[in-house]
Amino acid sequence: xxxxxxxxxxxxxxxxxxxxxxxxxxxxxxxxxxxxxxxxxxxxxxxxxxxxxxxxxxxxxxxxxxxxxxxxxxxxxxxxxxxxxxxxxxxxxxxxxxxxxxxxxxxxxxxxxxxxxxxxxxxxxxxxxxxxxxxxxxxxxxxxxxxxxxxxxxxxxxxxxxxxxxxxxxxxxxxxxxxxxxxxxxxxxxxxxxxxxxxxxxxxxxxxxxxxxxxxxxxxxxxxxxxxxxxxxxxxxxxxxxxxxxxxxxxxxxxxxxxxxxxxxxxxxxxxxxxxxxxxxxxxxxxxxxx
Amino acid sequence: xxxxxxxxxxxxxxxxxxxxxxxxxxxxxxxxxxxxxxxxxxxxxxxxxxxxxxxxxxxxxxxxxxxxxxxxxxxxxxxxxxxxxxxxxxxxxxxxxxxxxxxxxxxxxxxxxxxxxxxxxxxxxxxxxxxxxxxxxxxxxxxxxxxxxxxxxxxxxxxxxxxxxxxxxxxxxxxxxxxxxxxxxxxxxxxxxxxxxxxxxxxxxxxxxxxxxxxxxxxxxxxxxxxxxxxxxxxxxxxxxxxxxxxxxxxxxxxxxxxxxxxxxxxxxxxxxxxxxxxxxxxxxxxxx
Numbered sequence: 080x081x082x083x084x085x086x087x088x089x090x091x092x093x094x095x096x097x098x099x100x101x102x103x104x105x106x107x108x109x110x111x112x113x114x115x116x117x118x119x120x121x122x123x124x125x126x127x128x129x130x131x132x133x134x135x136x137x138x139x140x141x142x143x144x145x146x147x148x149x150x151x152x153x154x155x156x157x158x159x160x161x162x163x164x165x166x167x168x169x170x171x172x173x174x175x176x177x178x179x180x181x182x183x184x185x186x187x188x189x190x191x192x193x194x195x196x197x198x199x200x201x202x203x204x205x206x207x208x209x210x211x212x213x214x215x216x217x218x219x220x221x222x223x224x225x226x227x228x229x230x231x232x233x234x235x236x237x238x239x240x241x242x243x244x245x246x247x248x249x250x251x252x253x254x255x256x257x258x259x260x261x262x263x264x265x266x267x268x269x270x271x272x273x274x275x276x277x278x279x280x281x282x283x284x285x286x287x288x289x290x291x292x293x294x295x296x297x298x299x300x301x302x303x304x305x306x307x308x309x310x311x312x313x314x315x316x317x318x319x320x321x322x323x324x325x326x327x328x329x330x331x332x333x334x335x336x337x338x339x340x341x342x343x344x345x346x347x348x349x350x351x352x353x354x355x356x357x358x359x360x361x362x363x364x365x366x367x368x369x370x
Numbered sequence: 371x372x373x374x375x376x377x378x379x380x381x382x383x384x385x386x387x388x389x390x391x392x393x394x395x396x397x398x399x400x401x402x403x404x405x406x407x408x409x410x411x412x413x414x415x416x417x418x419x420x421x422x423x424x425x426x427x428x429x430x431x432x433x434x435x436x437x438x439x440x441x442x443x444x445x446x447x448x449x450x451x452x453x454x455x456x457x458x459x460x461x462x463x464x465x466x467x468x469x470x471x472x473x474x475x476x477x478x479x480x481x482x483x484x485x486x487x488x489x490x491x492x493x494x495x496x497x498x499x500x501x502x503x504x505x506x507x508x509x510x511x512x513x514x515x516x517x518x519x520x521x522x523x524x525x526x527x528x529x530x531x532x533x534x535x536x537x538x539x540x541x542x543x544x545x546x547x548x549x550x551x552x553x554x555x556x557x558x559x560x561x562x563x564x565x566x567x568x569x570x571x572x573x574x575x576x577x578x579x580x581x582x583x584x585x586x587x588x589x590x591x592x593x594x595x596x597x598x599x600x601x602x603x604x605x606x607x608x609x610x611x612x613x614x615x616x617x618x619x620x621x622x623x624x625x626x627x628x629x630x631x632x633x634x635x636x637x638x639x640x641x642x643x644x645x646x647x648x649x650x651x652x653x654x655x656x657x658x659x
Contacts, residue, residue: 089561093473093476093477095469099528099529100532100533103507103530104503107502107503110505110506111502175387184398187401188397190586190637190641190648192590192592192634194607194630195634198611198630199400200400203420208420217419243397243400251649251653306501332505333597338505344501345502345504345505346502353497356497360490
């Protein structure tokens with residue numbers, strides 16, 4: 080009896096967590112999936128309407144606009160964070176005396192809430208009181224920086240704040256990658272007379288491919304999930320200039336009481352993330368020596 | 371990698387340090403601006419230069435942000451919301467860490483048929499966009515009678531933190547010698563005894579990593595707080611956003627900054643005190659599946 084219990088104990092211990100996740104994650108995904116096919120408005124309701132919500136969703140300029148914003152924001156965010164992260168990592172990897180001081184400075188924004196980041200940058204970018212105002216005070220009267228008030232440029236201010244928050248983290252990922260490069264390979268290249276720039280371009284940066292991939296996956300999924308920063312920085316405005324799928328979902332579900340459409344937008348977000356994450360995790364798990 | 375730099379201090383070296391310094395300023399500037407302006411009277415902010423140190427130092431914005439500022443309809447300051455966040459974060463972090471440790475232990479040392487699928491599903495749950503669970507979660511919290519309560523938020527953070535805590539411990543315990551576990555088993559030690567006597571004593575680092583990760587994420591969460599909290603369970607991030615974006619009255623920037631620093635303080639302290647572990651958590655969460 081006791082031996083039997085011991086046999087079952089591991090599964091009994093893991094069971095509750097697994098059931099919680101099955102129910103609260105996968106069950107909820109299924110539920111939201113069904114709502115996206117239903118006539119839910121302010122409250123969930125179960126009248127089946129097929130793909131109507133998706134039809135209506137794709138006809139909404141609010142939705143297509145937020146996807147376009149996500150493309151601009153996500154694209155720039157991923158590219159700038161990766162380039163800046165790699166650049167800073169290479170700079171820091173040159174036997175810098177103050178590395179122990181600089182690294183935490185580059186990385187601390189990652190510990191902050193996006194609401195704090197948004198609050199700081201909103202003010203900094205506000206032409207009436209922040210950077211523009213300060214430049215005018217300093218005597219540079221013609222200085223203009225009012226992107227945050229501009230329908231065409233506000234989305235770039237979200238990029239600025241998000242890059243500030245995450246680039247240090249990407250730097251840390253690349254730095255860890257650089258530290259893992261075998262010194263013998265580099266020494267060999269040096270003996271062959273390769274210049275430093277060439278060694279980086281031809282040998283080291285190509286070896287960073289797995290880091291690029293991890294950084295891409297992390298940043299892409301953060302971009303698709305982005306919500307807090309937009310809420311704190313621009314509130315989706317001016318107009319709808321900085322709406323993203325995450326803010327769209329929230330406002331359709333909870334403010335506009337079109338839950339069916341909100342649910343269908345959430346499903347699209349899930350599909351976007353899973354199409355990036357699932358192949359990545361699958362490859363990672365397969366190559367994982369621990370399994 | 372150190373072979374690349376020869377260490378001679380020429381123009382190149384100087385430029386390198388200059389670039390690094392410029393970036394340090396770039397990352398520090400927003401924090402500096404927030405801090406400097408949180409000690410200025412409002413009038414000085416309006417007419418002045420955001421980069422200057424205060425001419426008149428005042429603690430009033432801090433007092434106001436902490437205990438008298440108008441948030442929502444009440445003039446309570448951020449204090450009660452700070453308490454709400456603490457009351458929410460502590461149990462959520464402890465429970466999710468404990469369960470994650472047990473799960474990681476089972477998944478690596480007590481493997482069973484299908485454990486790969488179980489782990490895959492747990493792992494994948496880390497990455498879902500939370501928008502997908504907002505509607506059913508709101509309904510479920512209502513059904514459980516936890517709508518708008520701190521206990522409800524604890525449940526939410528526990529459930530959606532389990533994936534990461536399990537991942538952390540699973541990867542850590544995978545490197546722990548299984549022979550030790552088998553030897554203890556032959557000596558007659560049971561499931562929990564092996565865990566508490568053999569694995570737990572050497573789990574210090576991963577516990578720290580997990581606790582920091584969970585603390586930071588839950589403290590900084592906005593979406594769940596904004597969706598599921600009621601007047602007396604609103605967490606700090608949501609209260610800060612209400613303070614900053616309230617459209618009534620004069621915009622008291624100095625109070626907003628003091629509030630923002632207050633909201634950032636707990637995670638910043640954790641970061642300063644244990645940055646090494648913080649980074650390790652980020653990496654574990656990002657790089658390894």
